[in-house]
Amino acid sequence: MRFQDEYRDPVAAKQLITAISRVVTRPWTIMEVCGGQTHTIVKYGIDELLPNGVELVHGPGCPVCVTPLELIDKAIAIATRSDVIFCSFGDMLRVPGSQSDLFAIKATGADVRIVYSPLDCLKIAEQNPHRVVVFFAVGFETTAPANAMAVAQAKKRKLSNFAVLVSHVLVPPAMSAILSSLDNRVQGFLGAGHVCAVMGLEEYVPIAERFQIPIVVTGFEPLDLLEGIYECVCMLERRQVGVGNQYSRAVRRDGSPRAIELIHQVFEVCDRKWRGIGEIPLSGYRLTEPYQQFDAETRFNVQQVTVHESEQCISGLILQGIRKPHQCQAFCKSCTPEHPLGATMVSSEGACAAYYNYGRLRHPVAAGSEI
Amino acid sequence: MPGAINIGQLSCPRPISKSDRVLLGHGSGGTMSADLIRNTFLQEWDNPVLAALEDQATLDLSGWIRSNSHLIPRLAFTTDSFVVQPLFFPGGDIGTLAVHGTVNDLAVGGAIPQFLSAAFILEEGLLIEDLRRIVASMRTACKDAGVTLVTGDTKVVNRGKGDQVFITTSGIGWIPEGRSLSIHNARPGDQVLISGTIGDHGVTIMSQREGIEFETVLESDSAPLNALTEAMLKACPKIRCMRDPTRGGVSSTLNELADASGVGVKLWESRLPIRREVRGACEMLGLDPLYVANEGKLVAVVPADAAEGLLQVMRSNRLGKNAVAIGEIVSDHPGIVVLKSMIGGERVVTMLAGEQLPRIC
Numbered sequence: 001m002r003f004q005d006e007y008r009d010p011v012a013a014k015q016l017i018t019a020i021s022r023v024v025t026r027p028w029t030i031m032e033v034c035g036g037q038t039h040t041i042v043k044y045g046i047d048e049l050l051p052n053g054v055e056l057v058h059g060p061g062c063p064v065c066v067t068p069l070e071l072i073d074k075a076i077a078i079a080t081r082s083d084v085i086f087c088s089f090g091d092m093l094r095v096p097g098s099q100s101d102l103f104a105i106k107a108t109g110a111d112v113r114i115v116y117s118p119l120d121c122l123k124i125a126e127q128n129p130h131r132v133v134v135f136f137a138v139g140f141e142t143t144a145p146a147n148a149m150a151v152a153q154a155k156k157r158k159l160s161n162f163a164v165l166v167s168h169v170l171v172p173p174a175m176s177a178i179l180s181s182l183d184n185r186v187q188g189f190l191g192a193g194h195v196c197a198v199m200g201l202e203e204y205v206p207i208a209e210r211f212q213i214p215i216v217v218t219g220f221e222p223l224d225l226l227e228g229i230y231e232c233v234c235m236l237e238r239r240q241v242g243v244g245n246q247y248s249r250a251v252r253r254d255g256s257p258r259a260i261e262l263i264h265q266v267f268e269v270c271d272r273k274w275r276g277i278g279e280i281p282l283s284g285y286r287l288t289e290p291y292q293q294f295d296a297e298t299r300f301n302v303q304q305v306t307v308h309e310s311e312q313c314i315s316g317l318i319l320q321g322i323r324k325p326h327q328c329q330a331f332c333k334s335c336t337p338e339h340p341l342g343a344t345m346v347s348s349e350g351a352c353a354a355y356y357n358y359g360r361l362r363h364p365v366a367a368g369s370e371i
Numbered sequence: 372m373p374g375a376i377n378i379g380q381l382s383c384p385r386p387i388s389k390s391d392r393v394l395l396g397h398g399s400g401g402t403m404s405a406d407l408i409r410n411t412f413l414q415e416w417d418n419p420v421l422a423a424l425e426d427q428a429t430l431d432l433s434g435w436i437r438s439n440s441h442l443i444p445r446l447a448f449t450t451d452s453f454v455v456q457p458l459f460f461p462g463g464d465i466g467t468l469a470v471h472g473t474v475n476d477l478a479v480g481g482a483i484p485q486f487l488s489a490a491f492i493l494e495e496g497l498l499i500e501d502l503r504r505i506v507a508s509m510r511t512a513c514k515d516a517g518v519t520l521v522t523g524d525t526k527v528v529n530r531g532k533g534d535q536v537f538i539t540t541s542g543i544g545w546i547p548e549g550r551s552l553s554i555h556n557a558r559p560g561d562q563v564l565i566s567g568t569i570g571d572h573g574v575t576i577m578s579q580r581e582g583i584e585f586e587t588v589l590e591s592d593s594a595p596l597n598a599l600t601e602a603m604l605k606a607c608p609k610i611r612c613m614r615d616p617t618r619g620g621v622s623s624t625l626n627e628l629a630d631a632s633g634v635g636v637k638l639w640e641s642r643l644p645i646r647r648e649v650r651g652a653c654e655m656l657g658l659d660p661l662y663v664a665n666e667g668k669l670v671a672v673v674p675a676d677a678a679e680g681l682l683q684v685m686r687s688n689r690l691g692k693n694a695v696a697i698g699e700i701v702s703d704h705p706g707i708v709v710l711k712s713m714i715g716g717e718r719v720v721t722m723l724a725g726e727q728l729p730r731i732c
Contacts (some may be wrong), residue, residue: 004654009643031418045716079659091657091729114728117580222714360717 006223008044016226017049020233027036027053028231028236029185031321032209033171034192035349036220042221042354043062045167046229054233057321058354060174061165061192063139064091064347065319068273069309073165074302075136078165079110081300085128087121087330088136092113095343098308118150118164125154125162134296137164144168144285145259147264151287163296166286168264169272171195172203173283179211183322188232191217192283193247198263199254204243215326216244217251237316266291275343276316313342318351331358384655393497398527410521411502415510420521428521430486433547444548447482447628449473450541458501458535460579462572462590464667465536468504470512471593471666472617473542474601478597479613479669481604482544482551484516489540490524494533505536514597518542556611557632561700563677564671566599566685567592568694569621570649573663577697578652591649594667599688603671606684615665619723622661622669625698626722636708638698638720660709662723 012079025052030036038058041047045054060066076097076345086102093102093112100196106112111131115121118135126131128315147164154162159183171192178186190202201343204215214235218228235244265288272284297303312330318324325331325344335341344350396403413422420428435444452468463471469489477484487511493502513520519620571592578589596615604610616624625636645653645660653660667690673681684692708720 008713010714043718044712044714045718046714047716049714049716093405093728251426357721 004221007219007223009223010204013049015052015164016223016230020226020230021051023230023234023237024051024053025237027055028187028233028357029055029057029321030188030190030232030236031057031059031186032063032225033059033175033217033353034190034194034220036194037061037190037192037218037225038351039349039358040220040222040225040353042358046222046225046359050190050229054229055208056229057324058265059189059321060178060274060319061140061171061195062319062344062347062349062351063143063169064095065315065343065350066169066274066277067092067095067138067343068275069098069307070273071165072101073099074297075165076100076102076105077083077302078134078296078300079112080105083131084300085113085124085131085133086136087113087118087124087133089116089138091347091349092136092138094340096340096346096347098306107128110256117149120151121348122150122153122157122159123160125159126157131160132161132163132299134163134300136163136167138167140169140171140192140195141199141263142192142197144257144263145198146266148262148352150209151266151291152262152293155291160293163294163299164287165291165296166267168267168285169274170283170285172207173280174274174277175204175207175215176210177277177280178281178320179207181211181322183320186213186321188213188236189215190216190228190360191243192234193217193219193224195359196245196247196251196255198259200260201243201245201251201253208241208243209218212241214240214242217247219247220251248348274319276313276319278316310341315342315344315352318344325352328352348355375613391499392657393493393495393499393527394504395495395527395529397493398488398525404525407525411499411506412525412614413574414503415506416513416520418519418521420519421523427574429485430521441517444545447477447480447544447546448475448541449480450539451476452537452539454532454534454537456577457576457579458505460591461588462575462576463593464505464508465538466507466594467512468666468685469538470509470516470518471595473540474512474516474595474597475516475615475617475667475669477542477544478595478600479552479615480544480546481550481600481613482546483601484518484542484544484595484597484642486543487513487518487540488524489520489538491526492533492537492539493525493527493612494535495527495530502536505538507612512595516600529649535721538646549608551634552610554612554628554631557634557700558611559634559700559702560675561672562675562696563625563636563638563698563700564673564678564682564685564694565621565644565697566596566669566691567667567673568644568646568649569665569668570645570653570660570663572666573620574649574652574658574660576664577656577658583652583655589646589649592665594690596667596669596690597617599685599690600669602684602688603681603691607677607681609674610681611674612700613669613671615669617666618664620660620662620664621697622659622708622720623722625720628670628672629708630706632700633705635701635706636698637703638708638710640710640713642695642697644693644695644697647655650693658727661720662727664690675699689693
């Protein structure tokens with residue numbers, strides 16, 4: 001853990017905060033893309049330590065938050081079947097669907113299991129040949145290689161009782177969508193380090209140039225974020241456009257070519273709906289033709305589900321950096337982790353959960369709301 | 372016309388009297404139950420009260436009352452149920468948890484634990500050998516804690532209707548005159564002490580369950596705290612309150628305290644004692660050690676002027692050797708626990724909503 005502690009050093013943190021204060025000459029709005037970064041920022045109080053001019057807004061980079069309601073409802077419909085063992089990462093289980101959530105149906109008898117790796121599902125499938133093991137393949141480019149590996153392995157092992165419910169989304173199209181919005185306030189980005197560790201930096205260059213902004217790929221420890229913010233503010237002050245890499249200890253310019261190759265073997269780009277935001281063209285993955293047999297949506301014929309989204313929840317605006325959690329009328333009132341209206345209050349990476357859990361003292365809630 | 376019944380071919384479905392597994396008959400109340408009690412429970416707990424096998428334990432208090440100037444003592448009484456998988460883990464098993472958990476619930480209230488009861492709900496098919504191991508470690512745990520198990524119960528449920536073993540223990544302890552510990556007692560200026568590293572038990576169980584391995588063996592901290600609490604209370608009768616931060620971890624304990632006493636709690640992240648392996652596992656799984664369960668730790672709130680002396684006393688006990696002050700009671704933000712982060716920011720530490728869930732990435 002010594003390595004990690006170095007990235008939490010209080011003296012170095014103070015020096016970086018001082019350095020940021022020295023270079024800022026006017027207000028800037030920077031968006032951190034990833035929910036993991038949002039949590040570090042609020043958990044360590046980085047937002048309150050920054051000089052007044054530097055505002056951080058929170059991006060759409062929480063895979064749990066942006067998984068569309070339809071897919072949650074489809075997951076629930078599949079998991080309810082007696083011939084299915086439904087496997088998922090832990091934090092998807094509490095996300096509310098239209099009527100229920102995966103935890104609730106588990107309590108009524110559905111076989112829903114938490115796994116730490118999609119490859120664990122293959123073992124479960126081999127141990128349960130008479131049931132279908134379905135994995136909820138959620139996430140950004142970060143989880144795509146492991147999920148692709150599971151599907152490729154299933155095909156190699158001729159596992160006919162394994163399927164994936166695919167809900168992969170891609171970061172660069174979402175960044176472009178945010179920057180194209182008429183309401184956009186974002187002037188610079190902190191890029192998501194884990195995503196870039198897989199995909200590299202090249203995809204970000206055209207975005208930086210098209211929208212004339214700086215993008216600094218950043219890690220997840222407090223000093224990573226402070227360095228990333230410092231670099232981004234310096235670029236903004238110098239009117240510098242381009243892609244910086246604070247997270248060079250994990251991110252190479254070309255990413256991980258083997259992982260990219262595996263992703264492209266199993267997945268192809270498609271249009272994808274984002275919860276709270278809507279459809280973003282070419283922003284997701286679906287299975288390529290040779291792997292169609294593993295598509296749970298087709299296998300269980302759950303193409304049509306009727307969804308009902310909360311009318312109070314403004315998570316879509318929060319995910320685009322237009323509003324902050326404490327500016328929502330439902331925050332801490334009708335929407336809490338015990339009774340979430342939207343996924344941003346549920347996920348361990350959700351901005352609303354971060355504000356609720358860590359930031360309630362320093363962010364006064366909207367009028368009409370109460371803690 | 373039906374043929375005549377051949378009596379010789381009929382067999383009576385009599386339960387097998389000797390089985391290496393728990394059978395439904397072991398819960399029948401008949402001879403198999405009696406055998407199980409005699410061969411498993413009484414083998415370990417050989418005391419005259421339990422051996423009498425009455426429907427109740429009759430306790431003779433006269434000796435204790437005589438030695439305490441004829442005062443009628445106040446009694447502390449508690450009960451708790453234990454369900455854990457796996458049943459056996461590094462540092463203990465469900466049996467040690469069942470004893471330590473109830474002993475500790477009494478001890479942190481200032482009581483001297485004396486008597487325990489244990490109710491076992493066994494699932495048909497459980498290996499008798501496993502039950503014996505559990506009962507044996509319970510006996511050792513009782514001996515370590517100086518408590519006597521004086522009454523109990525056994526039920527057997529159908530296979531699939533239980534999770535191998537559930538144990539409920541109840542405990543009775545005496546509270547010496549002049550002790551009044553309560554979560555309502557915390558006052559601004561008080562110090563918050565912890566007896567050692569946090570999260571060891573919860574992470575041990577989770578790593579066993581999920582097959583996560585560490586370079587060093589991580590063990591549950593399951594232990595009886597009554598010797599430590601006695602030493603602490605003798606050295607410092609002014610202790611405001613003590614709690615054992617089990618399920619829900621340190622954060623739940625401190626939130627309950629802040630709420631009950633109407634005070635704020637301020638924690639210093641840099642002082643939280645957390646083992647390297649526990650920190651690593653929590654980082655990997657997306658868990659917060661403040662919410663992870665402990666089974667052999669206590670949190671104490673004490674007046675500031677007594678804190679340093681009490682820490683010395685705690686550190687001289689094996690179970691308190693890593694004791695540190697982790698925070699203070701404040702009048703700001705009543706009912707809320709705030710953590711000062713290592714880099715100087717502040718955040719709220721809330722009660723956990725539901726279970727902690729491992730994250731996606």
